[in-house]
Amino acid sequence: MTKLRLAIVGAGPAGIYAADILLKTERSFDVSIDLFEHLPAPYGLVRYGVAPDHPRIKGVVTALRGVLDRGDIRIFGNVHFGEDITLDDLKKHYNAVIFSTGAVRDADLDIPGIDAGESYGAADFVSWYDGHPDVPRTWPLTAEHVGMIGNGNVALDAARVLAKHADDLLSTEIPNNVYEILKESPVTDVHVFGRRGPAQVKFTPLELRELGELNDVDMVVYDEDFDYDEASKEAIATNKQVKVIDRVLQKWRELPSANNAGGTASRRMHLHFWARPVEVKKDADGNVAALVYERTKADGAGGVEGTGEMREIPLGQLYRAIGYFGSPLKDVPFDARHGVIPNHEGKVLQEDSNEILPGVYATGWIKRGPVGLIGHTKSDAMETVTHLVNDQASWWQPEDPSAEAIPALLESRNVKWTDLAGWHRLDQHEVALGEPQGRERVKVVPRDEMVKISRGE
Incomplete structure (x- = not known):
């Protein structure tokens, strides 16, 4: 049985929904998914783009948390694509990548x-x-x-x-x-x-x-x-x-x-x-x-x-x-006029020829532009995932698809990444900060402090 090793860059709603949809999709192969996020915490614009006095967003966070907490998706936070890990790195260790970096x-x-x-x-x-x-x-x-x-x-x-x-x-x-x-x-x-x-x-x-x-x-x-x-x-x-x-x-x-x-x-x-x-x-x-x-x-x-x-x-x-407006990613095609990764239904296109770039996909705002509410992201991800599943013949053939390869690579580059257990530590810490004041939580803001708490240092 073939196994799909998939990297998803961006752990906001778009990336998490794509991972969840793929894991629930009927298919003839096993799936292993790693999420990469440049922030030490997940959820993207749900955490950093919605006003704090919007309690209804808690329902979205609860749904996203449920997906991550199942334990069938690994997350590598505080990892900068293009610096800590590159497109060439992903090709060596995965069959495909979905970019879900949004627009910030x-x-x-x-x-x-x-x-x-x-x-x-x-x-x-x-x-x-x-x-x-x-x-x-x-x-x-x-x-x-x-x-x-x-x-x-x-x-x-x-x-x-x-x-x-x-x-x-x-x-x-x-x-x-x-x-x-x-x-x-x-x-x-x-x-x-x-x-x-x-x-x-x-x-x-x-x-x-x-x-x-x-x-x-x-x-x-x-x-x-x-x-x-x-x-x-x-x-x-x-x-x-x-x-x-x-x-x-x-x-x-x-x-x-x-x-x-x-x-x-x-x-x-x-x-x-x-x-x-x-x-x-x-x-x-x-x-x-x-x-x-x-x-x-x-x-x-x-x-x-x-x-x-x-x-x-x-x-x-x-x-x-x-x-x-979206931002360009290193070595990834970018449409500077519209602020998106050029694509056809989520299949990324080469800038010079508009031909399909095998193994590279997009979903969310970096795919379609910053339109629509969070709920629209699900149908968007479904379209991208459907193509990914059907494109098995054009997946990359990685040199080392082992699960141990990525932690070893990041360790060799002195990247202080955070994982799901680390997010749980940070989450609990923020909730504890809010308790004495009768608040749901108090966010930790400095990146280095977020990382230290997440890594238990």
């Missing part, structure tokens, strides 16, 4: 002034408040008026954390250094800008409702944004999700804070629709001073067009949350 950096926004001081990508901010070990421990929260460009879930997540009082985050797994900095934030107003109308937003009803539940934060919407065209009316009438979003927004139109006319809270969240960013104005020191945007309107074909009317809102800090 911000897409660019090409407008004048976006390079101003105090102008940031929201992904970096999210990584900071989620305790990612590879970003600085501090964050400069010095502005009273902050802008957020984007109308997706990441934009609302980041805006919510900016507007929320730090003490209201204490029940979450927010790292202590993040709490201390948020506690001192002088923010009074957070402005969220979207170039489309209320019926075309990309966030979910749950994300929107959570904004309205913030303690001591007034919601501010503007009547001028709700002059719906026929397409918007149709979307509200026929799409349940859009209908719920509209219902929430209509309730906010009735609040004293609507149109920025009143309200009693110490902080305000402004939602600006039909607002296309045009320019970031700078002050004398080169820092963000204001955002200039053009009022847009529906073009009758599902898009928007400019009206020529320009507006300006003074800001001291600006974030862009217009999407994530």
Whole structure:
């Protein structure tokens, strides 16, 4: 019986789902799977890309934990692909590899002034408040008026954390250094800008409702944004999700804070629709001073067009949350325009010829781009795994497929990798840190500390 030795690079939902689907797939061969992750802990964006005050994500973590804890998948954490282990190494020890490295950096926004001081990508901010070990421990929260460009879930997540009082985050797994900095934030107003109308937003009803539940934060919407065209009316009438979003927004139109006319809270969240960013104005020191945007309107074909009317809102800090973008991997084909590994249904293509690259596959955001929720990752992985199983004739023929080869290789390169038992140690340590404070856990942030705890050093 043939045995498939498979490497998966990336231990977020995409990689774990791919491993689980393969192990449960009907096949005529045995399977041995090793997961490689550059962070000392698994779960990817579930751990480092979702706001800490989202308890519903616990269900996803529970499912992923269940897959790993079965014990039929090995995990090598704190291993950097391209440095600690290479594509050539994988070819020597495996029959194939699936890349599931996701997308973790911000897409660019090409407008004048976006390079101003105090102008940031929201992904970096999210990584900071989620305790990612590879970003600085501090964050400069010095502005009273902050802008957020984007109308997706990441934009609302980041805006919510900016507007929320730090003490209201204490029940979450927010790292202590993040709490201390948020506690001192002088923010009074957070402005969220979207170039489309209320019926075309990309966030979910749950994300929107959570904004309205913030303690001591007034919601501010503007009547001028709700002059719906026929397409918007149709979307509200026929799409349940859009209908719920509209219902929430209509309730906010009735609040004293609507149109920025009143309200009693110490902080305000402004939602600006039909607002296309045009320019970031700078002050004398080169820092963000204001955002200039053009009022847009529906073009009758599902898009928007400019009206020529320009507006300006003074800001001291600006974030862009217009999407994530993938990063290239050493010796692996990469489509720099779309930020993905070029592929056909998960089968990686060579850059110069578009021919199939045998033994190399992709799944998740690095395969299809940063679209869809976590649940979409399962069907995505199924497609990739199906091809992998059917491609047995083109698998690599490794020199040494033994299970002992990889630990020996990493040991020879002085790589301090972490394994599943190490993740359990770190997990238990974080939970123990939270217990005295009545919290579910307190994340350990420094990478070296994560590694030492995981390795029992």
